[in-house]
Structure formats: structure tokens, C-alpha cells
Amino acid sequence: xxxxxxxxxxxxxxxxxxxxxxxxxxxxxQLTWRRFRQHKMAIFGSITLLLIILYxxxxxxxxxxxxxxxxxxxxxxQAPTRQHPFGTDTIGRDILxxxxxxxxxxxxxxxxxxxxxxxxxxTVGAVAGYFGGKLDSLLMRFTEAVLVxxxxxxxxxxxxxxxxxxxxxRFLGRTFSGSVLVIIFVIGLTTWPYLARIVRAQFLSVKxxxxxxxxxxxxxxTWEIIVRHILPNSIAPIIVSATLSVAAAITLEAYISFLGLxxxxxxxxxxxxxxxxxxxxxxxxxxxxxxxxLIALTVLSINFLGDGLRDAIDxxxxxx
Amino acid sequence: MAxxxxxxxxxxxxxxxxxxxxxxxxxxSFHLEDGETIAIVGESGCGKxxxxxxxxxxxxxxxxxxTSGQALYLGRDLFRLSEREMEQxxxxxxxxxxxxxxxxxxxxxxxxxxxxxxxxxHLGLDKEAIHQRAIGLLDQVGIPDPAHRLNDxxxxxxxxxxxxxxxxxxxxxxxxxLIADEPTTALDVTIQAQIVELIQxxxxxxxxxxxxxxxxxxxxxxxxxRVLVMYAGFIVEEARVDELxxxxxxxxxxxLLAALPRIDRRRDxxxxxxxxxxxxxxxxxxxxxxxxxxxLAFDRCWDEMPPLFQLGPDRRAACxxxxxxxxxx
Amino acid sequence: MTRYILRRxxxxxxxxxxxxxVLFILMQNMGDPLATMGGRKVTRSEDRIxxxxxxxxxxxxxxxxxxxxxxxxxxxxxxDGDGVAETAGVRKGVLRGDWGVSLVNRKPVTQVIGxxxxxxxxxxxxxxxxxxxxxxxxxxxxxxxxxxxxDNALTAVTFFFYSMPVFFFALLAMYIFAVNFRKWGxxxxxxxxxxEPAAGKTSAQVIWHMVLPVAxxxxxFIAGYSRYIRSTxxxxxxxxxxxxxxxxxxxxxxxxxVHALKNASLPIVTIIALDLxxxxxxxxxxxxxxxxxxxxxxxxxxxxxxxxxxVMGILMxxxxxxxxxxxxxxxxxxxxxxxxxxx
Numbered sequence: 001x002x003x004x005x006x007x008x009x010x011x012x013x014x015x016x017x018x019x020x021x022x023x024x025x026x027x028x029x030q031l032t033w034r035r036f037r038q039h040k041m042a043i044f045g046s047i048t049l050l051l052i053i054l055y056x057x058x059x060x061x062x063x064x065x066x067x068x069x070x071x072x073x074x075x076x077x078q079a080p081t082r083q084h085p086f087g088t089d090t091i092g093r094d095i096l097x098x099x100x101x102x103x104x105x106x107x108x109x110x111x112x113x114x115x116x117x118x119x120x121x122x123t124v125g126a127v128a129g130y131f132g133g134k135l136d137s138l139l140m141r142f143t144e145a146v147l148v149x150x151x152x153x154x155x156x157x158x159x160x161x162x163x164x165x166x167x168x169x170r171f172l173g174r175t176f177s178g179s180v181l182v183i184i185f186v187i188g189l190t191t192w193p194y195l196a197r198i199v200r201a202q203f204l205s206v207k208x209x210x211x212x213x214x215x216x217x218x219x220x221x222t223w224e225i226i227v228r229h230i231l232p233n234s235i236a237p238i239i240v241s242a243t244l245s246v247a248a249a250i251t252l253e254a255y256i257s258f259l260g261l262x263x264x265x266x267x268x269x270x271x272x273x274x275x276x277x278x279x280x281x282x283x284x285x286x287x288x289x290x291x292x293x294l295i296a297l298t299v300l301s302i303n304f305l306g307d308g309l310r311d312a313i314d315x316x317x318x319x320x
Numbered sequence: 321m322a323x324x325x326x327x328x329x330x331x332x333x334x335x336x337x338x339x340x341x342x343x344x345x346x347x348x349s350f351h352l353e354d355g356e357t358i359a360i361v362g363e364s365g366c367g368k369x370x371x372x373x374x375x376x377x378x379x380x381x382x383x384x385x386x387t388s389g390q391a392l393y394l395g396r397d398l399f400r401l402s403e404r405e406m407e408q409x410x411x412x413x414x415x416x417x418x419x420x421x422x423x424x425x426x427x428x429x430x431x432x433x434x435x436x437x438x439x440x441x442h443l444g445l446d447k448e449a450i451h452q453r454a455i456g457l458l459d460q461v462g463i464p465d466p467a468h469r470l471n472d473x474x475x476x477x478x479x480x481x482x483x484x485x486x487x488x489x490x491x492x493x494x495x496x497x498l499i500a501d502e503p504t505t506a507l508d509v510t511i512q513a514q515i516v517e518l519i520q521x522x523x524x525x526x527x528x529x530x531x532x533x534x535x536x537x538x539x540x541x542x543x544x545x546r547v548l549v550m551y552a553g554f555i556v557e558e559a560r561v562d563e564l565x566x567x568x569x570x571x572x573x574x575x576l577l578a579a580l581p582r583i584d585r586r587r588d589x590x591x592x593x594x595x596x597x598x599x600x601x602x603x604x605x606x607x608x609x610x611x612x613x614x615x616l617a618f619d620r621c622w623d624e625m626p627p628l629f630q631l632g633p634d635r636r637a638a639c640x641x642x643x644x645x646x647x648x649x
Numbered sequence: 650m651t652r653y654i655l656r657r658x659x660x661x662x663x664x665x666x667x668x669x670x671v672l673f674i675l676m677q678n679m680g681d682p683l684a685t686m687g688g689r690k691v692t693r694s695e696d697r698i699x700x701x702x703x704x705x706x707x708x709x710x711x712x713x714x715x716x717x718x719x720x721x722x723x724x725x726x727x728x729d730g731d732g733v734a735e736t737a738g739v740r741k742g743v744l745r746g747d748w749g750v751s752l753v754n755r756k757p758v759t760q761v762i763g764x765x766x767x768x769x770x771x772x773x774x775x776x777x778x779x780x781x782x783x784x785x786x787x788x789x790x791x792x793x794x795x796x797x798x799x800d801n802a803l804t805a806v807t808f809f810f811y812s813m814p815v816f817f818f819a820l821l822a823m824y825i826f827a828v829n830f831r832k833w834g835x836x837x838x839x840x841x842x843x844x845e846p847a848a849g850k851t852s853a854q855v856i857w858h859m860v861l862p863v864a865x866x867x868x869x870f871i872a873g874y875s876r877y878i879r880s881t882x883x884x885x886x887x888x889x890x891x892x893x894x895x896x897x898x899x900x901x902x903x904x905x906x907v908h909a910l911k912n913a914s915l916p917i918v919t920i921i922a923l924d925l926x927x928x929x930x931x932x933x934x935x936x937x938x939x940x941x942x943x944x945x946x947x948x949x950x951x952x953x954x955x956x957x958x959x960v961m962g963i964l965m966x967x968x969x970x971x972x973x974x975x976x977x978x979x980x981x982x983x984x985x986x987x988x989x990x991x992x
Contacts, residue, residue: 251814
């Protein structure tokens, strides 16, 4: 054995303690965080996102909602000035204040629509993936059918169908146009197929692992297998997809609003601030520039974040 | 003395990764004679594959860095050649066969195409000549119905056949050196025997030199003339094959041989293993890397890496201790 | 393989029927086509009732669907409002190739769509060609020069464009290349329509007018696809068979463009095939902004006027295209990847 009478060296291989002799293992969380940290763009995206959220929600402290909706026809279509740093719109409302409150709605819509998509998509995908067979076929046909119908059409139909019927909503002491809820559901209901397909693919492959067989062999009930065994192992692409779908939802909201079928004024969103703005491309660039830039930055940050998450959580996956 | 076809001097290779620097190869020197078969033996991670990849310059250079050394092939230092000159040596003069034939073959190209590539690029043969040569090669490696099989894809072959196809690919241009990087590790034992025998036969037919990389001492005994034992990026022993097995001079080699299960040993004894684990390559080497696991280590072993002492013709061992006596030299 | 294609086509037929029914029903909720038929004035109620009868809009939805599908020349309709059905119908129904007549301008649906379809196809196919070309160039370059400053710059730029909403890009492009270029006296790009009415519909005019819309349609896809190609190329280049190819002494271009690209391009082919039909109906925003007389604008105009025959025509065309392209994508993938064989 090792001659213990010699003084123990302190450098080089000999200076290592026994546990240091091996490469130290890292926990899954530590590994993930370390990979995420290395992704410079993801850090940039996270910081930018934080700043934007601060802007939209912290801005409440600077401007009141009434100010964002205050119509001042005398001051319409003014270029950016000290008093109105982002200019005014077609009926004299301050654009800066409107981007703040509009941001809140846009971000909220993005998050809640993602939740709707998540719930429906994961449920359908999990059931189809786990049970397979006829149920899977049926659900997949249904999913394909929803996908085949052009999203824009579904959005238009639903938006038009629901728009008249829902009254204003009171939430946290503020009033929102009911169309906000409509848009949330419309987006969620038209985007879940993408997530369902991903979840199903994950379930199909995770299901084949031996530990699932082991769980079944000891009599674990089905729902427990799905929720406690398969789901946690499939969570990586779900998280990435959910993150990216917030960006997609914000973009979609902007599209529908741009086409005039989104959230009704006076409730502002970044999207409906762009409605009809192309008529003023030349004359009033500030109408479309600021909301458009904010949408682009938000979506960009979320995309960076999502990309970083993907590399961190699931390094073997493919982009897109 | 036969010509030295390959001579490697003081090769050092490192990898720069996020966690630090991996000292993969730490001063390797060896030679290969024309027509000789040598084996490089060691555990996973000891640097045997990296050494070969360094010589052929197949390592991706941002993470990898060859910090010093020479690799003389017929007198030319491979590290000083341009990429184009290297391309003309790879596949034509020095060929390599890899461990896993499923991933080492391109799944979307036919076997015929993959065999024909070297013939086209290095020898400039036309389609018809390539076709004929490819059939001949597949036949030589023992694949039945070669003419039809040329149009098949890798996934249509069995594991052993894929490896044979890889060997055919490597030998197409009649290289002087064949490097076989654990070619049988991914195969069944019976197929293993066939592949070993195939390479032996081809080696004789084509009078090639072979460098066989493996961690399996059983295979080494069958076909190597000389053996190099590697540990943690160092060569720790070099000997002719029979001398190595009968009279090892390095504690690591001894431990490896002792760990081999033997038919003739008594059954009530436990299998012997080497205590401890391979060293952390992220630490710059100081002292003998085997010291923590060595029964004969003493204080000098921890401070200074022993050089390869010449213990006889073709016989070197890097140890401060004379294992025949158990005492330092 | 042929059996597989046939099977998929047969499976598609019931799907198409179901979709057509669903779409038809959804269309009924889009509003009342009669409300604006009298031009700017809202139609009087007795005119409304008469029109409804003439156009068959007073029948229950399922009957309307039936007539749409198989026509009404096998039955009589009541045109003069006396409660007695006496006139034979003239429609043959979709299954026999008669897509009906637009409720907006009384022109046959096939003609209405046919006038606009080539315009959209022109835009789309050009855009697709440019997308594939640039995505390959950028993606492969990025993969080969991973982590170089050019790659990082390209990554940031592509991310930015990928995240930008289409209309923001369009407005920005319009602002810079049309409005400001004109202000600065530079040759500027037109922003409306396919050609200047004064100059006539010449190739030069059309090409000049296509620049901004095609750029707008392409940039997002180029950004997205190039990232994807970069990623698949990187994955391919990291594979063992690339190491083998290099160990055989193959020149670098052959290693990259034959060994790596052939593997890396498989998934992108599928994505392109699946995205194509959506370009067909999609482009709505682009056509709206640039006033391009294509299917997107047609769709918007006729949907807002609840013109069921035309809208159904467009939607069914898209649905059909989507299904065909899905089959095409699977078949192409199987053709390219020898490991996949369908029975």
C-alpha cells in the first residue's frame, strides 16, 4: 500500500484529495444552469425581457391608465416631443403611455394564450402518445384537421363570432374589453396542435423505456405513470415550446389586431396600435415604429431565451 | 533493422474546454517498423485514440491543440504538412478503421459509393474500374454477392459485415499503415475473432504495418508483435508481446494482467481489480499518474514522472521501482 | 410506395369531406352576405328576402351545403316566391366541378380565383426560390464557421429578423426604400400593386414591384430556415461518418457538400414541403400592405363580405394543397433517406 510515512504532497495529482481525483459530478440543475449561463444571447434576451416587463408594468407608476386613453384631438398626430416622447396617435392619445398599457395586455395575452395552448396540447398529446392505437389515430386525425384549416381563417371566424357577444371584463379593479379574452382563447385554440404533436412524439419514445415497464409491473396506476414518470422526462421540449409559443402568441395577437379583428379600443395592445398604420407610413412614422419595435424586441428576447433554454435543458435536440 | 515507417516524438495534445484544459496526451514517443503489427493498450480515456487522431490531424483544432511533437512518416513530419498534403496521405498511405461501424458509415450513401471514393480521389480511376475494384475488395473481405451489395446501404448490412466493409474502404488504395481503433469492441465475440483473422490475413497479403488500438488484452495476444501500454496520456510500458505477458515490468501492466479472468485459476478466489479510478485529466500531470492506485508507490513517485527506462532491446518501462524486486532502482 | 401514396390519398378523402363541412358551417357565422349587397346602402328587407330566395340562402345550412357539394340541378327551387318550387336549379355542385358563383360580383368562382391565383403564385414561388437559396448559403456558411465573429453576427441578425413581425418589416422596408429613398433622390421601390397603370403590365414593371413584397415574404423564412440548416449541418458535421470521410483523405468540399449536406438537408425538405401551402393562403398581410392583387387580398375581401362560394373555393384549395404537400413531404423524405421504406 501507499507509504504513509512520507509527508503528503500538496500539488499535482498527488495533492488531490480522493474525491478530487475523479472529475466532480454536477447535479442536473447545476448542469442546466451552467449551460444556460454560457449562452450569451440567452442572457441578453433574459435581461432585455426583464427590462421590457419592467417598462410595461412598472410604467403604471408613472402613467395612469386614464392618461393612456385620454383623447386630445387638438394634439393629434404630433411627432415626438418632450411632452409626448413617442408622439401622439390619430386621436391625440399619448403613444408612450399607450405602449406601456398596451404592453401589459400584449404580454398578458401572450402568457395566458400559452397556458391555454399548454393545457390542451399536453392533454391531447399525452393521451394520444400514451394510449396509442385507435385513440391515438382519432386524436391525430383531429389534430391534423385543425392544422389543415388555415390559422388565419380560424382566427377570423372565431374573432368575428365571439367579438360581439362578450361584454367588458373587470379584473384587478380595471376594465378590459371582452375581446381580450376572446383573443386569448382564439390563439390558444388554434396553436395547440403544434404542441400536441411534440408531446405525443415525446411520449411515444419515453414510453418505450424500461423504467416505464418496471412501473407498470409493480402496478402503478396509469395516471401516476403519465404524471410522475413520463411527463417529467418529456418536460424539456415542452418547456422550450411553451416559451417560444409566448412569442408566437404575441405576434399572432399583433397580426389579428393589424387586420382589425383583435382587441377593441380603447383597450390598447401593441398590435391594435399598428392597425391601419400603414396609411401613415410616410407622414407619421412614430405611429407604427414604437409599438412595432417593442413587439420585435419582446419576441426577440423570448426567442433568445427559448434558444438558450433549449441548449441548456435538452442539448441533443434540434432547433426548430 | 527494418525501416521505421512511422516515428512519433514527444507528442503532446490538449483539449481546451469550459471546465479547463484536458491533458490528453503527455509526451508520447514510439516507432513503427515497416510491416510490423503493434498494439496500443489502455483503458478508456488513456489517450490511445487521441494519439492516432493527432497523428492524422483529424482532431478539431479549436478545442484540441497539439502543443508539441513530431510525427515522421517516411521522414516527413506530418505536423508540418499543409492540409492538402495531409489529404493525400490520409486514406492512401495511412488508413484508419473506426470503432463503431454503424455510425462511422454514412447512412445515406451506398457502400459502393463509399468504397469508391478513395479510388476516385486518390487513384483517379474511372467508374468502370472503380466498380470492378470495389467488387474485388468486398470479396476480399469476405462479403458474399459483392456485385449486388455495392448498391446497398449501411443499414442493410449486419454489424460484422459493416466492419468488413469499413476495412475494405480503408484498404482500397493499399495503404502502408492501417490504424485500427478498437475495430472489434462493438461486435460479438465470434465476429471479433473473424475480424481479427481477416486483418491478419490482409496484412500479410498486402504487407501493411498495423497499429491496433484496444483495451482487450486477449486480442493483443493473438496478433501483435509489440505492445505499448498507455495510462493517462503516457506510455508506461513497451515490450514484445510474449515478454509483456510473461514478464511485465510496470505495476499497471501487472495489475491489468492480474485482472484477466483465467480458466486455470482456482474458482474460490475473487476476481482481482485495480482499486481506485483513472485520474482526472483536467489536472496538469505531476508525478506518476498511476501512483494513487499502485501497490509499490513511494514518495518519489508522487513528485516526479518516471521516464521510460530502457530495460532491454524493445523493452521500456516508466517506473521508479524495479518490479522484480519491489524496491526502487 | 405507390400503394402507400394511394392509401394516403384515400385516407385524405373523408378528411376533406369533414373539413369542407366544418368550414362551410364556420362560414355561416361570418355574417350576412346580403347586408351589403345593395352597394353602400343596406338592403331593404323585401329585397333581402327576395335575394335570399334567389341565391338559396333561405334554406337550412345542411341543405345549402348539400347544394354546394352536389348542386341543385336535380331539384327545383322556388324563384318567384309563391311557395311553389318550379324552376330547375342550374348548379352542378363541387363534386362535378362547379364551384358556384360569387355572391359579391356574380362571376364564377373559378374565374374569380383564377384571376388572382397566378399573381400569388408568382410571388410565392419567387419567394420560395430566394428563401431556399439564401437559407442554404447562410446556414452552411454559419455551420462551417461556427463561433467566428461572422457567425455570431449572422446569428444575431437572423434571430432579429426571425422575431420581427412581418408587417413591421414591411413598414420599415417601405419607409426606408420607398419613402426615404424618394426623399433622398435615390431610385426608389414602388409599394403598391403589380405595375404602374401608366406604364402597363410589363415584365420590368412587375419585377420592380415584386422586390418589396418578395423581400417581406422571404426574410422571416430565410432567418428561420438558415438557423435550422445551420443546426442540422452542425449536427451532421459532428457525426462519426464525417471523421471517416476525412480519414479517407476526401477533400473538404466533398466532405461538406456530399457527406454532410445530404444528411442535413433531409429534415429541411420536409419543413419546406409542409410550409409551402401556407404561403399560398398566408401572404395575407403582405398583399394587404403592398396592394398586391393576389389570393390573400381576395380572401380578406370576400370573407368580410361573407361570400361563401369564393371563400370555400379558396379554403378547399388550401386544404387540398396542405394534404397533398403532407403526402409529398413524406414521400420525398422516404425517397431521400434510404433507411425509410413504406409498405
